[in-house]
Amino acid sequence: MSVDAADTCASEELMENFVNDSAKMIAYERALESGRPDALFQDPFAKAMAGQKGEKLSEAFGANCSYFGLDGWPEFHKMWTAVRTRFIDDRIAEHAATGRFPQLVNLGAGLDTRAYRLECYKSFANGSFEVDMETVNAGKAKVFRDCLGEPSPRCGQVHNVSLDFLDEERTLATELAALPAFEAGRPTVFVSEGLIMYLGAVGKLKLIRDVSAVAAPGSVLILQYLDSSESETGAQDHALSAEEATRALTEHGWEQLAFSRFGDERLNFGRFPTERFKPTCAFSFVVCVKSA
Numbered sequence: 001m002s003v004d005a006a007d008t009c010a011s012e013e014l015m016e017n018f019v020n021d022s023a024k025m026i027a028y029e030r031a032l033e034s035g036r037p038d039a040l041f042q043d044p045f046a047k048a049m050a051g052q053k054g055e056k057l058s059e060a061f062g063a064n065c066s067y068f069g070l071d072g073w074p075e076f077h078k079m080w081t082a083v084r085t086r087f088i089d090d091r092i093a094e095h096a097a098t099g100r101f102p103q104l105v106n107l108g109a110g111l112d113t114r115a116y117r118l119e120c121y122k123s124f125a126n127g128s129f130e131v132d133m134e135t136v137n138a139g140k141a142k143v144f145r146d147c148l149g150e151p152s153p154r155c156g157q158v159h160n161v162s163l164d165f166l167d168e169e170r171t172l173a174t175e176l177a178a179l180p181a182f183e184a185g186r187p188t189v190f191v192s193e194g195l196i197m198y199l200g201a202v203g204k205l206k207l208i209r210d211v212s213a214v215a216a217p218g219s220v221l222i223l224q225y226l227d228s229s230e231s232e233t234g235a236q237d238h239a240l241s242a243e244e245a246t247r248a249l250t251e252h253g254w255e256q257l258a259f260s261r262f263g264d265e266r267l268n269f270g271r272f273p274t275e276r277f278k279p280t281c282a283f284s285f286v287v288c289v290k291s292a
Helices: 021-034 046-050 053-062 076-096 119-123 134-146 172-177 200-214 242-251
Strands: 103-107 127-132 158-162 188-192 220-225 254-262 280-290
Touching (some): 021 046, 021 053, 021 076, 046 053, 046 134, 053 076, 076 188, 076 220, 103 200, 134 158, 200 242, 220 242
Parallel strands (some): 127 158, 188 220
Antiparallel strands (some): 220 280, 254 280
16 A cells, blocks of 8 residues: 555544554654655655644644743744654664664654664664554554555564553563564664653653663663753753753763754754754753763
């Protein structure tokens, strides 16, 4: 089935019971970006993932621009999705090009489609390990099967790993250890996009601890997080300040920490109105390397 034919297939009936709302919104915004003449990336699968609800959620979120100190810019989150997607794409491509990483682990993968659209995934011989809640994985698999005709991944294989990140017994370590394809002693690219801010005060630090426990020396972590330290309400449980991230990551053996905020030169791709706003730490990344 073609991607165009999938537009009508991605109905609310198909998606409602499987996929969380934020994933639909992000898929919708990736589809919007893909339709621009100056698109920062192309995601031919995103429209089928968004359903009807993705657009409604995106518009509602944009109406809250003032909450993030971005008054009068309702398109801010659409632009942020475009920028963060391209930023992660570029970081993955950089590391894949070195040939040092046989595998990638996508934490809170949601409706991400990089394994199917990025050529650089061919470098991950062991495949991409897509980790998320069982209901999310089931919904994504159903859309790929029923709407997209089971497209082939660019890497050797996509391994769907079902996990509750707050579970203390079934952890990232136990679930990856159960998969023969995952080589625990080899460097891995770990991606965490749109996840850590949903895990709460305890869960956000647990995520860093759990990733650190399975990351071999030389592994790379690409972590997107929300820093509320500059907001009027101050620090919040679900947020992670740069100072807190630095402390937790270095404590668990990560080094070469590189921070970026939405609006910084490295994190805007011409989509942030620097003449109107200063870079915002509410939308941030840190990229770091596991020490030997």
